[in-house]
Amino acid sequence: MDECGPIYVIEWKESPGDQWTISDKSGFTTHLFKLNEDANKDIVYCKHCRKQFIGKNRDLIGFHMNKIHPQITTGMTYNQYLQIFKPTYVPNAHGDEKNRENSFSIGLRPYVLCPERLPEVLYFDDIATIIHDKFPKSEEHFLVLPRSHKISNSHPTTIDNGIKVQLQWHIDWAKRFCWTQFIKKYDIKDISLKEKEAFLANFVQSGVHSTPSMANTHIHVMTRDFHSKKLKHKKHFNSFNSPFFIPWDELPVLDLPGDKELSERYIKNFEMICPYCSTNFKNRFAKLKEHLADEFNMRFVSKKGLITADRAISSFNRFTNDS
Numbered sequence: 001m002d003e004c005g006p007i008y009v010i011e012w013k014e015s016p017g018d019q020w021t022i023s024d025k026s027g028f029t030t031h032l033f034k035l036n037e038d039a040n041k042d043i044v045y046c047k048h049c050r051k052q053f054i055g056k057n058r059d060l061i062g063f064h065m066n067k068i069h070p071q072i073t074t075g076m077t078y079n080q081y082l083q084i085f086k087p088t089y090v091p092n093a094h095g096d097e098k099n100r101e102n103s104f105s106i107g108l109r110p111y112v113l114c115p116e117r118l119p120e121v122l123y124f125d126d127i128a129t130i131i132h133d134k135f136p137k138s139e140e141h142f143l144v145l146p147r148s149h150k151i152s153n154s155h156p157t158t159i160d161n162g163i164k165v166q167l168q169w170h171i172d173w174a175k176r177f178c179w180t181q182f183i184k185k186y187d188i189k190d191i192s193l194k195e196k197e198a199f200l201a202n203f204v205q206s207g208v209h210s211t212p213s214m215a216n217t218h219i220h221v222m223t224r225d226f227h228s229k230k231l232k233h234k235k236h237f238n239s240f241n242s243p244f245f246i247p248w249d250e251l252p253v254l255d256l257p258g259d260k261e262l263s264e265r266y267i268k269n270f271e272m273i274c275p276y277c278s279t280n281f282k283n284r285f286a287k288l289k290e291h292l293a294d295e296f297n298m299r300f301v302s303k304k305g306l307i308t309a310d311r312a313i314s315s316f317n318r319f320t321n322d323s
């Protein structure tokens with residue numbers, strides 16, 4: 001496609017239900033364009049990623065906008081639209097992401113592209129967004145999402161020292177957040193984890209999966225208790241407790257085996273080892289789960305439990321006083 005060739009907007013009246021149709025004052029739709037060479041054909045392109053649409057299929061184009069360019073919303077003014085799409089199109093920058101509208105793997109995209117709109121976001125700036133992992137595998141489990149298009153769309157194991165320097169502040173933020181959130185919920189009985197510095201050094205891990213399931217680069221920052229209802233099978237446990245998980249400090253890792261071999265070696269065939277005492281549970285997931293609960297209860301006491309107990313006592317007192 002000739003990037004320098006003249007493009008022009010196509011006239012397409014807005015209808016109230018369109019979430020993606022942004023018009024200038026004259027009512028022209030601006031997010032799609034038509035090439036001169038296609039002037040007589042019913043072919044339009046997405047201005048941002050150059051996806052081609054044959055026919056003006058509103059549903060298809062609308063779906064594309066919602067999933068791939070969630071920055072565009074109803075009520076956005078023409079100027080806001082121009083501001084957001086000011087970074088001009090870089091040939092092939094989008095790779096094949098533009099065709100993944102239906103994929104579960106693009107679920108982190110809105111957090112990278114428009115965190116300001118999402119109330120569940122814990123922190124964001126121009127460099128990164130920090131959110132809760134939707135399926136926490138430990139008491140505290142957060143994701144740091146770099147916002148640069150290039151980093152977000154590169155393989156996470158290629159994160160190099162330059163990128164690490166940029167993101168270190170955010171990783172540290174998430175680690176400290178692990179601590180502040182954890183001590184809101186639990187009293188720490190284990191002396192070796194009572195001090196913040198020791199807790200962060202020995203009980204919080206950060207890193208990436210060697211084969212991530214989500215398309216946008218995300219760094220996991222989490223406590224190492226694996227005390228979570230969402231931890232449901234061996235794959236969940238091993239993806240954070242085997243060399244499948246690459247610690248932040250060890251990045252970049254450049255010569256990894258293929259995805260299939262990684263999953264055979266470190267997910268399927270890797271024995272499950274307790275992160276506290278190193279007992280090898282081999283393949284016995286149910287036993288490991290029980291043991292993790294014991295290990296947790298030995299070290300931490302729920303503050304919620306204490307509050308409930310206090311309440312129970314005071315209501316008992318009230319009852320005895322009243323009678």
Ligand SMILES: [Zn+2]
Pocket residue numbers: 046047048049050051064068069098
């Ligand atoms: Zn597009």
Ligand SMILES: [Zn+2]
Pocket residue numbers: 209212213214218220
């Ligand atoms: Zn992940």
Ligand SMILES: [Zn+2]
Pocket residue numbers: 274275276277278279291295
């Ligand atoms: Zn143990």
